[in-house]
Amino acid sequence: MMLELEGVTRKRDDKTVLNGVNWQVRKGEHWVLYGLNGAGKTSLLDLINAYFFPTEGKVTVLGMEFGKTYLAEKLRSQIGFVSASVQQKLPIYDNAYEVVLSGAFASLGLYQETTDEIDRKGVEILRDLGCLDYANRDYHTLSQGEKQRVLIGRALMADPELLILDEPTAGLDFIAREELLESIATIAQKPNGPTIIYVTHHIEEILPEFNKTLLLKAGSVFASGNTEELIDSEQLSGFFDMPVNVVWSNGRPLLSKVRNH
Numbered sequence: 001m002m003l004e005l006e007g008v009t010r011k012r013d014d015k016t017v018l019n020g021v022n023w024q025v026r027k028g029e030h031w032v033l034y035g036l037n038g039a040g041k042t043s044l045l046d047l048i049n050a051y052f053f054p055t056e057g058k059v060t061v062l063g064m065e066f067g068k069t070y071l072a073e074k075l076r077s078q079i080g081f082v083s084a085s086v087q088q089k090l091p092i093y094d095n096a097y098e099v100v101l102s103g104a105f106a107s108l109g110l111y112q113e114t115t116d117e118i119d120r121k122g123v124e125i126l127r128d129l130g131c132l133d134y135a136n137r138d139y140h141t142l143s144q145g146e147k148q149r150v151l152i153g154r155a156l157m158a159d160p161e162l163l164i165l166d167e168p169t170a171g172l173d174f175i176a177r178e179e180l181l182e183s184i185a186t187i188a189q190k191p192n193g194p195t196i197i198y199v200t201h202h203i204e205e206i207l208p209e210f211n212k213t214l215l216l217k218a219g220s221v222f223a224s225g226n227t228e229e230l231i232d233s234e235q236l237s238g239f240f241d242m243p244v245n246v247v248w249s250n251g252r253p254l255l256s257k258v259r260n261h
């Protein structure tokens, strides 16, 4: 089991931001975590990354239970995490290659000597992700799409069992988004690759590789299960409290609001 949440509630001040969340993620599954603004996605990721304790319930990540064998540093070194907050914390003078290599040490910046093996692996990852052309460019000079690729490369350096991608397509144009999704699909298809949790606001980013979906609504699990059974017009109309239409095309769902006139 990659991840197990049992009756997880988190309160902040008087507000319940997560309420009785149950979620099991097994090896070989790839999940979409979908929710509207304020649904609690970030709060859920913070719990998984051991930045917070749950107010109630049990969180077990990669076999480590919160408060027991739970070593936050050790745990985080085994989770690949790509998010805007990671991006903001990178030292601006590192080039793309150095950003990728820093993932081998789970550090935000490259402060240690690398081995030949680490260097080779870094080049291989950059090549797989199509980043070789700009490997020597300063990270902060890259386009948003290039930056996201490099961050994914950084996350892959540590051979994580769990790869969490938090809105990786934010700020990307259609082509850059589709190219990035294609790279993510390739990672998802690798037999020994990481289990992916893909966090998004956009239904149309759900790839055929993301076989499981969790719909989070106002801190509670609205529904979770097999993506193709879950993502349909009826279920999502209930989720949004608004009539919507879902059409599947090329293995991907497209969402639109039903007009009542």
Ligand SMILES: Nc1ncnc2c1ncn2[C@@H]1O[C@H](COP(=O)(O)OP(=O)(O)OP(=O)(O)O)[C@@H](O)[C@H]1O
Pocket: 012, 013, 015, 017, 035, 036, 037, 038, 039, 040, 041, 042, 043, 044
């Ligand atoms: N520091 C805080 N103190 C009090 N409430 C907070 C705090 N941080 C977040 N919240 C509240 O918790 C709820 C869940 O927020 P969270 O950021 O987890 O949602 P989200 O699904 O990630 O939203 P978004 O898609 O907009 O990033 C929101 O109602 C938010 O206002």
